[in-house]
Amino acid sequence: MNPLQRRRKRGVILTPQGFQKLQTAKCQAQSWENLDKRYTLEDLSDCQLQKI
Incomplete structure (x- = not known):
């Protein structure tokens, strides 16, 4: 694997x-960026792909 490639994190335990922080940030982003x-x-998948 190329060292510059990132491995995708498929699951996270919160x-x-x-x-709660994630939910708050998501709600704020929906209000500010998505009317x-x-x-x-x-939409969420597209956001993740743009960060890669």
């Missing part, structure tokens, strides 16, 4: 505090 519309799974 603490209750970490899960208060909920993200679809496709």
